[in-house]
Amino acid sequence: MDTESTYSGYSYYSGRSRGSHRHGERSRDHHKSRSKDGSRSEKSVTINAPPAEPLLGDSSVLGEEVQDDNWGETTTAVTGTSEHSLSQEDIVRITKDLEDSVGLDCRRYFTLTLAVVLGLLVFLTPLAFLALPHLLWPDKLLVCGTACEGLFISVAFKLLILLLAVWALFFRAPRAGLPRVFVFRALLAVLVLLFVVSYWLFYGVRILDSQDENYQGIVQYAVSLVDALLFIHYLAIVLLELRQLQPAFSVCVTRSTDGETRHYNLGQLSIQRAALAIIENYYRDFSVHNPALLTASKSRAAKHLAGLKVYNVDGEFPATPATGPGNNAATGVAHSQSRAMIAAAARRRDTSHNELYYEEAEHERRVRKRKARLVVAVEEAFTHIKRMQEEEQKKAPGDVMDPREAAQAIFPSMARSLQKYLRTTRQQHCHSMESIQQHLAFCITNNMTPKAFLESYLTPGPTLQYGRERWLARQWTLVSEASVTSGLKEGAIFLLKCIDFSLVVTAKRIPYIQLSEEFIDPKSHKFVLRLQSETSV
Amino acid sequence: MSFIPGQPVTAVVQRIEIRKLQHGEHLILGFSIGGGIDQDPGQNPFSEDKSDKGIYVTRVTPGGPAEVAGLMMGDKVMQVNGWDMTMVTHDQARKRLTKKDEDIVRLLVTRKSLEQAVRHSMM
Numbered sequence: 296m297d298t299e300s301t302y303s304g305y306s307y308y309s310g311r312s313r314g315s316h317r318h319g320e321r322s323r324d325h326h327k328s329r330s331k332d333g334s335r336s337e338k339s340v341t342i343n344a345p346p347a348e349p350l351l352g353d354s355s356v357l358g359e360e361v362q363d364d365n366w367g368e369t370t371t372a373v374t375g376t377s378e379h380s381l382s383q384e385d386i387v388r389i390t391k392d393l394e395d396s397v398g399l400d401c402r403r404y405f406t407l408t409l410a411v412v413l414g415l416l417v418f419l420t421p422l423a424f425l426a427l428p429h430l431l432w433p434d435k436l437l438v439c440g441t442a443c444e445g446l447f448i449s450v451a452f453k454l455l456i457l458l459l460a461v462w463a464l465f466f467r468a469p470r471a472g473l474p475r476v477f478v479f480r481a482l483l484a485v486l487v488l489l490f491v492v493s494y495w496l497f498y499g500v501r502i503l504d505s506q507d508e509n510y511q512g513i514v515q516y517a518v519s520l521v522d523a524l525l526f527i528h529y530l531a532i533v534l535l536e537l538r539q540l541q542p543a544f545s546v547c548v549t550r551s552t553d554g555e556t557r558h559y560n561l562g563q564l565s566i567q568r569a570a571l572a573i574i575e576n577y578y579r580d581f582s583v584h585n586p587a588l589l590t591a592s593k594s595r596a597a598k599h600l601a602g603l604k605v606y607n608v609d610g611e612f613p614a615t616p617a618t619g620p621g622n623n624a625a626t627g628v629a630h631s632q633s634r635a636m637i638a639a640a641a642r643r644r645d646t647s648h649n650e651l652y653y654e655e656a657e658h659e660r661r662v663r664k665r666k667a668r669l670v671v672a673v674e675e676a677f678t679h680i681k682r683m684q685e686e687e688q689k690k691a692p693g694d695v696m697d698p699r700e701a702a703q704a705i706f707p708s709m710a711r712s713l714q715k716y717l718r719t720t721r722q723q724h725c726h727s728m729e730s731i732q733q734h735l736a737f738c739i740t741n742n743m744t745p746k747a748f749l750e751s752y753l754t755p756g757p758t759l760q761y762g763r764e765r766w767l768a769r770q771w772t773l774v775s776e777a778s779v780t781s782g783l784k785e786g787a788i789f790l791l792k793c794i795d796f797s798l799v800v801t802a803k804r805i806p807y808i809q810l811s812e813e814f815i816d817p818k819s820h821k822f823v824l825r826l827q828s829e830t831s832v
Numbered sequence: 833m834s835f836i837p838g839q840p841v842t843a844v845v846q847r848i849e850i851r852k853l854q855h856g857e858h859l860i861l862g863f864s865i866g867g868g869i870d871q872d873p874g875q876n877p878f879s880e881d882k883s884d885k886g887i888y889v890t891r892v893t894p895g896g897p898a899e900v901a902g903l904m905m906g907d908k909v910m911q912v913n914g915w916d917m918t919m920v921t922h923d924q925a926r927k928r929l930t931k932k933d934e935d936i937v938r939l940l941v942t943r944k945s946l947e948q949a950v951r952h953s954m955m
Contacts, residue, residue, distance in 0.1 A: 825872035828871065829866045831864040
């Protein structure tokens with residue numbers, strides 16, 4: 296059963312990313328695409344926002360990586376509409392947007408109101424059980440003795456604890472929105488409802504109808520209800536929180552664009568909750584997705600595809616192997632054509648792997664050279680700044696700067712080498728000048744060394760480290776063949792799609808470990824000398 | 833040439849008589865021995881059974897008295913002048929061979945080719 300959830304961050308693919316990969320300034324975060332259309336429509340491209348400030352200002356004089364000013368001519372984008380007119384697609388898209396957002400809010404409020412109503416019912420029921428006899432037949436009731444009054448205190452405290460516990464478990468702000476209903480919570484709600492209803496039934500029939508005078512019995516009945524509710528809450532804790540803590544599955548998460556893989560241990564979770572756990576770990580562990588790094592392989596693939604054409608010169612290829620008397624001439628022709636193509640392609644591949652090797656070696660050398668220059672420049676820049684001590688601050692109010700000004704003062708000396716390094720490693724769109732200066736001020740304030748300052752530029756960090764626009768997707772789509780509320784199983788595979796890439800997740804069960812014990816007496820460690828001598832006689 | 837503990841060892845042996853040569857102030861025989869019950873039998877390159885802790889001839893000096901008498905590299909020494917050499921330490925073996933008051937040592941040595949030769953001649 297193919298289940299795909301309703302709201303998906305769907306992918307607009309523009310030909311730009313394939314055609315001109317030189318200009319790093321243009322980045323995907325300028326697309327405000329919120330299409331809910333499930334089918335991939337490659338027809339319209341809308342560019343809404345003006346480009347962000349180019350990295351580091353002085354990008355006019357460059358060496359190899361020239362900013363491509365003709366990007367407009369070299370992009371291949373098929374536009375169905377101009378910027379200001381609305382097409383039929385846009386209208387459909389907008390109405391779907393409205394519906395979905397309204398639908399989503401409705402669902403959230405609906406579940407919230409249901410939960411609040413159930414909570415109130417549960418909380419007020421014991422109080423009602425205690426109060427109703429006093430209201431309906433006060434004269435017939437037996438006087439409540441000491442034991443009975445002691446039970447009042449117990450009911451009060453247990454209700455207080457129940458209130459706090461329910462708030463802690465169920466009523467906190469949710470950190471994510473999942474596609475399907477949370478099965479365990481729904482089951483627990485149904486259980487609690489049935490439970491409370493059955494208590495009311497019993498109360499109504501045996502106590503209200505017959506107007507029982509034994510008030511102590513009624514109080515004990517109310518206490519038993521609260522106890523049972525606390526036990527149900529305990530069951531809820533085990534089901535919702537404790538059950539998934541013990542690791543049972545090892546999932547392998549691979550990013551589809553560059554193959555970065557991590558493994559996580561998860562407990563017994565439903566597929567949607569496992570997806571949520573994986574996404575949270577994704578933001579922490581995976582390095583940020585950088586589409587600029589993938590262009591090289593795409594251009595190589597394009598060169599392979601633009602390959603050979605086979606021309607049928609004679610109308611029939613006589614050199615087909617005789618496979619039997621019933622040899623079909625048509626398949627023979629097809630076979631020999633494909634064999635010819637494969638043979639020619641095999642010969643061609645000899646040169647392209649050579650190119651790849653030298654290109655990569657050259658790139659590596661260039662990166663190392665730039666990195667060396669960068670490290671030296673930054674170290675030198677940091678030597679110009681010195682922290683002033685408290686006493687000195689009062690004595691010499693010369694050219695005193697706060698961290699931000701200090702950062703701005705030393706920034707120009709390292710700016711050029713940093714910019715060149717980022718361009719070589721194709722990270723320049725991840726860092727804006729403002730963010731670099733902020734980071735520099737932060738490092739200066741916290742007495743960090745130049746190496747510590749550079750660390751965030753030398754290695755690509757996790758996605759959360761970068762600004763919000765790099766987070767790229769807060770809307771993920773879960774694509775799974777099994778139902779998303781079913782549990783993880785051995786060999787379960789599902790996909791987490793976002794706009795630019797998808798995460799492929801495979802689950803495997805952690806094996807049962809049989810551990811046995813072996814005792815070694817510490818006195819049993821004895822050694823002998825093994826010689827082999829040779830003596831001449 | 834493996835042995836079963838408790839059972840007598842049988843082997844086809846060759847009797848070799850070596851006359852010691854005066855070399856400086858020592859009397860030498862002209863070969864080197866290795867092995868012994870206090871040594872590591874696994875490192876013996878000449879034995880078939882790597883748990884054999886007997887005394888083996890590891891080197892024969894060319895032109896020395898041992899070579900002249902017919903001793904070959906790889907031979908296992910079974911007896912020296914009547915003294916058993918199959919269950920001795922390396923040092924005991926050395927002492928039995930280098931007694932100062934003996935001029936001649938009579939060795940019983942065994943090697944695999946002896947057994948094959950006997951078998952061939954019996955067929």
